[in-house]
Amino acid sequence: MTMSVVDEAITSRMSVRAFTPQGVPRELMEHILQVASRAPSGTNCQPWKVYVLQGRSRDTLVEQVCAAHDAMRADPALAAVYTEEYDYYPQKWVSPYIDRRRENGWGLYGLVGIGKGDKDKMHAQHQRNYCFFDAPVGLMFTIDRVMGRGSLVDYGAFLQNIMVAARGHGLHTCPQAAWNGFSKIVLPHIGAGPDEMLVCGMALGYADTSAPVNGFHTPRVPVQDFTTWLD
Numbered sequence: 001m002t003m004s005v006v007d008e009a010i011t012s013r014m015s016v017r018a019f020t021p022q023g024v025p026r027e028l029m030e031h032i033l034q035v036a037s038r039a040p041s042g043t044n045c046q047p048w049k050v051y052v053l054q055g056r057s058r059d060t061l062v063e064q065v066c067a068a069h070d071a072m073r074a075d076p077a078l079a080a081v082y083t084e085e086y087d088y089y090p091q092k093w094v095s096p097y098i099d100r101r102r103e104n105g106w107g108l109y110g111l112v113g114i115g116k117g118d119k120d121k122m123h124a125q126h127q128r129n130y131c132f133f134d135a136p137v138g139l140m141f142t143i144d145r146v147m148g149r150g151s152l153v154d155y156g157a158f159l160q161n162i163m164v165a166a167r168g169h170g171l172h173t174c175p176q177a178a179w180n181g182f183s184k185i186v187l188p189h190i191g192a193g194p195d196e197m198l199v200c201g202m203a204l205g206y207a208d209t210s211a212p213v214n215g216f217h218t219p220r221v222p223v224q225d226f227t228t229w230l231d
């Protein structure tokens with residue numbers, strides 16, 4: 001079967017972890033968000049709220065969260081302060097998810113030359129999240145706390161629409177749950193109200209194609225492993 005342009009946009013999306021400094025015009029971002037907002041949502045609730053950070057707002061958030069991430073390393077007790085507001089990951093990891101998670105982690109670390117037990121380099125690689133991987137645009141996504149779990153399903157469709165629409169304009173993204181632990185810093189910084197919960201962040205920009213980290217292409221399990229055909 002040949003690839004359609006939609007297939008191409010979907011399959012060319014990947015999590016890019018090194019960006020060029022080239023900025024993204026506001027009209028283009030507005031266009032992408034408008035297209036993405038065609039995502040379906042239960043009873044058309046459209047539970048998304050987006051904050052676009054560029055320039056000073058981006059840089060000062062990066063500074064603050066990098067400092068907090070460093071401080072947390074120096075004083076592990078701070079982990080009790082910087083907690084996630086919802087379980088993005090399971091509390092207890094089991095197979096096959098833990099195996100895929102490990103494969104993903106070591107694949108990425110191997111590519112950027114991080115060996116087992118190299119805590120400094122691991123911290124530095126993790127810290128790259130809090131620089132939006134050098135992307136000039138950082139997006140933050142919140143949801144009204146009153147909404148149910150189903151709205152997070154809707155949110156996923158919206159996020160994927162942004163990432164795929166971005167591809168149609170030569171842009172790349174990296175969705176980032178890494179920010180969630182620092183919502184105590186992020187939410188006041190973006191001016192979110194007390195009724196808003198941080199869903200995740202996202203880096204947006206043009207991929208640095210010369211960066212080895214962007215050569216990381218993740219595998220997928222074959223269709224027959226996750227599909228049951230019923231007659």
Ligand SMILES: Cc1cc2nc3c(=O)[nH]c(=O)nc-3n(C[C@H](O)[C@H](O)[C@H](O)COP(=O)(O)O)c2cc1C
Pocket residue numbers: 013014015016017104129174175176177178179200216217218
């Ligand atoms: C909601 C969400 C949050 C994610 N958070 C992070 C993150 O904080 N940092 C990161 O480097 N990658 C993050 N990822 C990217 C995943 O690691 C990536 O999607 C997965 O390994 C598959 O690779 P691909 O996106 O390149 O296809 C996240 C992905 C999703 C969907």
